[in-house]
Amino acid sequence: MNLNFSGKTVAISGVSSGFGVAITKRFLSLGANVFGCDVSDTAFSDLERLGAVLARVDLTNSSSASAWIEDVENSSSGVVDVLINNAGGVAGQTKKPIEQLTDEEWRVVIDINLGSTFSLCRAVVPGMKRTRSGTIVNISSGAALQASMTGIQAYCAAKHAVLGLTRQLAHELGPFGIRANTVAPGFIVTNEATQKQWDAYGQEKQKVLLEQIALRRLGTADEIADAVLFFASNLSTFINGQVLSIDGGK
Numbered sequence: 705m706n707l708n709f710s711g712k713t714v715a716i717s718g719v720s721s722g723f724g725v726a727i728t729k730r731f732l733s734l735g736a737n738v739f740g741c742d743v744s745d746t747a748f749s750d751l752e753r754l755g756a757v758l759a760r761v762d763l764t765n766s767s768s769a770s771a772w773i774e775d776v777e778n779s780s781s782g783v784v785d786v787l788i789n790n791a792g793g794v795a796g797q798t799k800k801p802i803e804q805l806t807d808e809e810w811r812v813v814i815d816i817n818l819g820s821t822f823s824l825c826r827a828v829v830p831g832m833k834r835t836r837s838g839t840i841v842n843i844s845s846g847a848a849l850q851a852s853m854t855g856i857q858a859y860c861a862a863k864h865a866v867l868g869l870t871r872q873l874a875h876e877l878g879p880f881g882i883r884a885n886t887v888a889p890g891f892i893v894t895n896e897a898t899q900k901q902w903d904a905y906g907q908e909k910q911k912v913l914l915e916q917i918a919l920r921r922l923g924t925a926d927e928i929a930d931a932v933l934f935f936a937s938n939l940s941t942f943i944n945g946q947v948l949s950i951d952g953g954k
């Protein structure tokens with residue numbers, strides 16, 4: 705068993721909020737060289753104080769995504785050992801009937817969740833192939849396995865696609881010693897938007913939702929970081945192409 709990441713280069717997307725902050729802190733505490741990116745720099749100073757190297761990158765731009773990985777490789781051992789595709793979300797959108805969706809609303813959610821994952825995977829793979837090792841952990845969602853609580857069509861479609869991409873990459877990259885797995889979190893309050901979503905349910909719906917969770921509570925960002933760590937570490941060396949639901953049991 706080896707949970708020591710010293711000397712390992714870990715690249716994490718979406719580090720300015722929620723799971724990204726928890727995942728970054730977890731890898732820093734285990735000695736990793738952590739490189740993070742986000743379109744917003746809100747959490748940067750805290751994480752930089754702890755030793756993370758951070759960059760502002762809009763991952764909906766695939767050239768910026770590739771350029772960030774190139775920078776990470778140039779500033780480290782030359783290869784990303786662990787990639788965590790965490791950036792994502794609903795871009796501030798709320799549920800609306802499909803006939804009212806614009807092309808732009810559809811595109812932006814697909815790009816943030818699926819496009820960013822594709823771009824970063826594509827960028828790290830040549831380095832990982834050279835070392836014949838590497839681990840990719842994609843954050844999908846319960847919405848990768850069933851309809852989304854958000855009701856947002858593009859989000860559900862993108863997260864299902866992240867799961868498909870993970871399975872395909874596991875198959876394609878396995879022969880090179882590279883693993884790809886996905887963590888599918890249930891609903892977790894991580895930021896203002898998810899807090900608002902939870903509050904909007906009201907006490908009665910919140911009670912119903914909690915009763916659908918076997919453990920009768922919502923999870924935490926740290927519990928997502930634990931699952932990510934499992935897939936990234938030597939605790940899962942023969943686990944590839946899998947999805948792990950972290951939802952308290954449904």
Ligand SMILES: NC(=O)c1ccc[n+]([C@@H]2O[C@H](COP(=O)([O-])OP(=O)(O)OC[C@H]3O[C@@H](n4cnc5c(N)ncnc54)[C@H](O)[C@@H]3O)[C@@H](O)[C@H]2O)c1
Binds near residue numbers: 846889
């Ligand atoms: N919180 C939940 O209930 C939940 C449940 C299932 C899955 N997820 C997924 O987990 C991941 C993290 O969720 P969270 O709740 O911590 O969300 P969050 O909104 O708190 O954090 C996501 C981060 O991604 C960044 N980001 C968004 N668009 C970006 C872009 N174009 N380029 C670079 N960075 C960008 C945001 O700025 C933010 O810091 C997301 O992929 C989300 O879809 C969350």
